[in-house]
Amino acid sequence: MPLTGFSRFSVFWLALLTPSWVWAQQPFSGVTESVNKRMVKLFGSGGYARLANYGTGILVSPEGHILTVASHLLDTPELRVHLYDGRRYDARVLVVEPQLDAALLKINNLEGEVPYFDVAKAAQAPLAQPGDWVLAFSNQFRIATRDEPMSVQRGVIAAYSKLHGRRGIFEAPYTGEVYVVDAITNNPGAAGGALTTRKGELLGVLGKELRNTLSDTWMNYAVPIQALATFVEEGMAGRYKPKEKPKVVAEGGAYHGIILVPDVVERTPPFIEDVIPGSPAAKAGLKPDDLIVYIDGERVGSIKTFQNMMATFKPGTTVQMEVQRVIDRQTKTEKLITVKLELAEPVAKTPPRK
Amino acid sequence: MRGCSSFAVVRLLRLGALLGAFGLLGLVVPRQLPAADDDELNAAQEQAMKAAVRKVAPCVVQIETTGGTELISGGRIRKGVGPTTGLIVSSDGYIISSAFNFANRPSAVHVSVPGRPTREVARIVATDTTRMLTLLKIAATGLPVPVAAPKSSMQVGQWALALGRTLDPNVEHPPSVSVGIISALGRIWGKAIQTDAKVSPVNYGGPLIDIRGRVLGVLVPASPQGQDETAGVEWYDSGIGFAIPLEDINAVLPRLKEGKDLKRGLLGITPRSGDLYSAPPVVGTVAPDSAAAKAGIQPGDVIIEVDGQPVTRHAQLLHLLGGKYEGDVISLKVRRGKEEIKFDNLVLSGTVKVMAHGFLGVLPVRDDPELGEEVRYVFPKSPADKAGLKPGDRIMKIGPDAKQLRPFSGRDELTGLLNTLSPGAKLKVEVIRKDGKKTETLDVVLDQVPDVVPDALPERASAQKALAPRKRGGPKLPAIDKKERPEPPGKDDKNEEAKEENKAAKKPEIGLRKRSSPSQDREYWLYVPENYDPNISHALVVWLHPAGRFGQKPEDILDLWSEACQQHHLILLGPKSENETGWTASESEAVLQAVQEVLGQYTIDRQRIVAHGMGVGGQLAFYLGFHARDLIRGVATTAAVLTSQPKDNILHQRLSFFIVAGQKDPLVKEIADSKAKLVERKFPVIYREIPDKGHEYLDGTTLKELIRWIDSLDRQ
Secondary structure (H helix, E strand, C coil), X not given: CCCCCCCHHHHHHXXXXXXXXXHHCCCCHHHHHHHHCCXXXXXXXXXXXXXXXXXXXXXXXXXXXXXXXXXXXXXXXXXXXXXXXXXXXXXXXXXXXXXXXXXXXXXXXXCCCCCCCCHHHHHHCCCCCCCCEEEEEECHHHCCCCCCCCEEEXXXXXEEEECXXXXXXXXXXXXXXXXXXXXXXXXXXXXXXXXXECCCCEEEEECCCEEECCCCEEECEEEEHHHCHHHHHHHHCCCCCCCCCCCCCCCCCCECCEEECCCCCCCCCCEEEEECXXXXXXXXXXXXXXXXXXXXXXXXXXXXXXXXXXXXXXXXXXXXXXXXXEEECCCCEEEEEEEEEECECXXXXXXXXX | CHHHHHHHHHHCHHHHHHHHHHHCCCCCCCCCCCHHHHHHHHHHHHHHHHHHHHHHHHHEEEEEEECCCCEECCCCEXXXXXXXXXXXXXXXXXXXXXXXXXXXXXXXXXXXXXXXXXXXXXXXXXXXXCCCEEEEEECCCCCCCCCECCHHHCCCCCEEEEEECCCCCCCCCCCEEEEEXXXXXXXXXXXXXXXXXXXXXXXXXXXXXXXXXXXXXEEECCCCCCCCCCCCHHHCCCCCEEEEEHHHHHHHHHHHHCCCCECECECCEEECCCCCCCCCCEEEEXXXXXXXXXXXXXXXXXXXXXXXXXXXXXXXXXXXXXXXXXXXXXXXXXXXXXXXXXEEEEECECCCCCCCCCECCEEECECCCCCEEEEEEECCCCHHHHCCCCCCCEEEEEECCHHHCEECECHHHHHHHHCCCCCCCEEEEEEXXXXXXXXXXXXXXXXXXXXXCCCCCCCCCECCCCCCCCCCCCCCCHHHHCCCCCCCCCCCCHHHHHHHHHHHHCCCCCEEEXXXXXXXXXEEEEEECCCCCCCCCEEEEEEECCCCCCCCCHHHHHHHHHHHHHHHCEEEEEECCCECCECCHHHHHHHHHHHHHHHHHCCEEEEEEEEEEECHHHHHHHHHHHHCCCCCCEEEXXXXXXXXXXXXXECCECCEXXXXXXXXXXXXXXXHHHHHHHHHCCCCEEEEEECCCCCCCCCHHHHHHHHHHHHCCCCC
C-alpha cells in the first residue's frame, strides 16, 4: 500500500482521480517515524563469505542500551552505531545469550538521552495472534546509513510456533516459539530489527536467516519480546548470567523389544519386522507389519527418527505409540491403533532372536 | 481494490457512512480523514480477515507422511519433514492437496482433521498431473465442506489469504495465514489464479480464500514452462503464487474419485514458429497417432477456431487447451489454403510420440548478414549431398512446394524453419550456385541427424560480420519481424544489434581471467583466445570439473584446449563448485548466471553453447542440458552417468549429446545405457568408448573429435 509517503493533500487529489483508492490508504507514517527513532544501524565484523558486516538494533534504554541478535557482527572491538538522527558512536557488548540468540550492547559516551522501547512494558502485552497486522523495521541489505530511516515492511503474523532450523547446516540456537511473518523480513542485516503492531508497539526482535526443516524454505520470524524481557532487564542491571547449555540426554538404554525392518534408504518407514515375545512391545500388543507413525503425538516418519526419539526415554517410561495396522486384509483397510508401551530395563546387549 | 471495497460496504456500515460517499459514490469531500478512523478501518479489515480464516479453518486439514525420499525432482529439492496441508472437498472423506506434498512417494499418509480426536489413515486416490493435485480419502463422514467462490466473481485486486498447516502442529489452532491479493486470473494456460500472498511448501495444498471465507482455490507450485509436481517451487514466497480454482477442482472431482490419474489432453501438434505470442498458429508438425493426426490435420494448416472460439496466436490455443484432460473432446477449425475446414470430436490423447529433428545435411557459414545462407560444408550421403548441394552454394528459400518457397535471412532463421520438420519431410530448396550464379530449385527429403562427426571441416566457418546489421528481403513475414523467442535466438532485432555494437565499443578482456559472480560469492574463470574478434561468433564451452584434483585449476583444461580455442574461436568458462566434493544441482543457477554474464560481454554463438563436464561435472552438464534448454545446445560428458530420467527432444530447443566413456571405467555399462535412454527420446547422440582408458579425461583423438562436434553443432 504505497501511500505512506504521500501527503494528505495528494491523497485528496488521487481520490479525485481514482475514488476507490481511498480505501487502500494506511496511516502508518506516524508510526514508522516513532519506531525509527528507537532503532539503530549496527556496523561490525563480516563482509566475507556471505556474512554481512551490518545489522540492526533496538534502543531499550534512554542511556543507549541496544538489544540485537548474537552474531558474528559483534566479534569486533570496533562496533559502530548510527542513530536515527545521524549521530555515530562506538558501542560495546555487555552480555550475549546464545540460547536466546540475543545480545545486549551499550553505546559508549552517549550525549544526552535517546528515545527507546520499554521492553518490560512491551512484555506485559498479550501475545500477538495469527492474522494480526504487523510492521517490520530493519536495515536489511544496508539500505540505510546515518540518519536514513529503516526499511519498513507490512505483513501479518502467519503463525506462532516453534523454530525448526535445519540441524547440521544452520542449527537454530533459539528453540522456543517465534512469530512467523508472511513478509520477507529475514534478509542480510535484518537480524536485530523490530517487529511491531500496526500501531508501533514492540512485539519481537527479527531473527537471522534460517531454513525451516519442516518445509525446507527460508523462514521469516521474530523472537517474541516476552522471551527476552528478563535478559534485557537483568542485562542492563549487570546481573545476567548466560545459561548453561542443557546436556542432551541420550541414554538409549530403555528396552522395547521392537525389531524394525532394515534401514536401507534415507527415510525408511519404521515398519515392525518382529516383536520379541514377552518384551514390552509384545505386552503392548504391537505386531509385525505395524507401521510406527506417532510416538507421544510426534510424527516419526523414518527409522532414524524412531531411534533418535527412543534414545531419549528412560526405562520405566510409558510412551504412547500410534501404529498403522491392516485390520482387514481383503479390503486392505488400515487403521491407526494406539498402544501404551512401558519401557523396561535393558536385558542384554543383543536381544535373543525368535 | 474493488473487491475489498465492496466487501467493506457490507461489513463496515458504520465506516461506510463516513467513507462511502468519499470512495464509492465519487463525491469527494474535501476534508481530512481523521487518523483514528483509519485505525478503525484497519482494525475492521484485520478482524474481517481473521473471521474469514476461522470460517474455513475446520476444512483445512494437516497431512503427515511416513517414508519417502529425502530429495525430490532429481535431487534438486529437499522435501521438508514437516506436515503439509489439504482441503476437505466432500463430506464423505475426500481431501484435495497439492501433488508436491507427495512428490517424495511416501509409504503412508495420515490426516488430522480439526475437531476430530484421532488421526486418520489416508489413501491416495488419484493424481491430476495437469493441475498438480492429489486426491486423498479418509474413512470419515460428516466433514465440513468449504464454499467455493464462483470464478465469475473473482477480480484482480481483491483480498486473497493463503492458509497452511505446516507451521503449527496443533490443528485446533487457526492455520497459518499470508495475506495478499489476486494478482491475475487465468494463469498457467488458463488453469490457475495468481496471488501475491506468500505461497510455499508451508501452504501448498491449502486453500486460497477470499475475505468472506469462501475458497478461491487450492495452492500449488506451478510454472508456465515446467510440468512436473515440483515445477515452480523456485518461486516460493516470491509474491508469485498460484492456486487452482476450487470450482474447477469440484468439476473434475467425480473423475478423480474413480481412482484414475488424470493427464493433460494433448492435440499432438507443434507450432511452426517458435514465437508463441505474435505468430499465427500455423501447424508445424503433427505427431503420428495423435488426435490431430487421426483427424487429418496437416502441417501448414492455420488454426482459426477452438471449440468455437477464434484464435489468432499460438498462445491463445495453449490457453484454450491448457486445462483439457486426456479423453476430452474438442472441435477445431483450420484454414488450409483458401479453404476452411472444421474438425469435430477430436479426442485428446494423454501421450504423443516424441519427434526427432529433420536433417538437411549442411553446415552454414556463420556471421553473414546477407540474405539466405552460404553452405560451408555438405555432409556426405546426406539429403543435401544427394540433391547435389555443394559448399559455396547459397540457399535462398525453402518451402514444402514450389509455390510456398519462403525467403529467410541467415542461419538462425533457416534453423527456425527447419525446426518444425521431422525426418521424412519433403522440401524444396532454392539455391544460387557458387559456380555460374545460377538459381536452381532442388528436391530433398529430410533424414535423421547422423551419429557421425565429419573428419575434417572447411576452415572458413564465418563471414566475420557478426556485428553487421542483418539484411532483409522478400515479403514481410510476421514470424520474423519480432524478436523470436525462445528460439532461434538470432541477432535479428534492433536492440540486439545495438548491444552488439556496444560490445565492440568496449574493449573486451582477453586471455585467462578470474572472476567472481555479481553476488560476489562465486568464482569462475574465463578464457578468451588472444585472437578474439567480436565480428566472429564464438562457441562457449562451460567446463564443469569433476570432484577431486583434476580440472579445478584452469591450466588442467587450458593446456589441452587453448590451441583449439584460437583456431576454432571457442571461449571457455570454468565455474567452481562450492564444495571440493562436487556439484549440487542447486549450483546450476550460479553457473547460468556466469554464462549470462559472458553472453552480455562477448559475441557468442547461441547455437553452440555447450556444457562439458566430467564425473559429477558431467552429471551437472546433463542437468543443465535439460533444465536450461533456452540456453544450452550441446552436452558433452565424460565418465558421467545420466542418472535422472531424460526429458523429451523439443523441436524448438535443439539439444545434442556427445558422451564419452573409458572402456576400463567401472561405470562404462551405465554410461553406454545413457546413450540408449537419450536416443529413445529422439536426441542426436554421439557415443565414444576409449580403449585402455579408465575414469579419465578424453584422449587426444576424441578431444579433437569433440572440438569438431562443437564446430558443427549448428548443422542443419
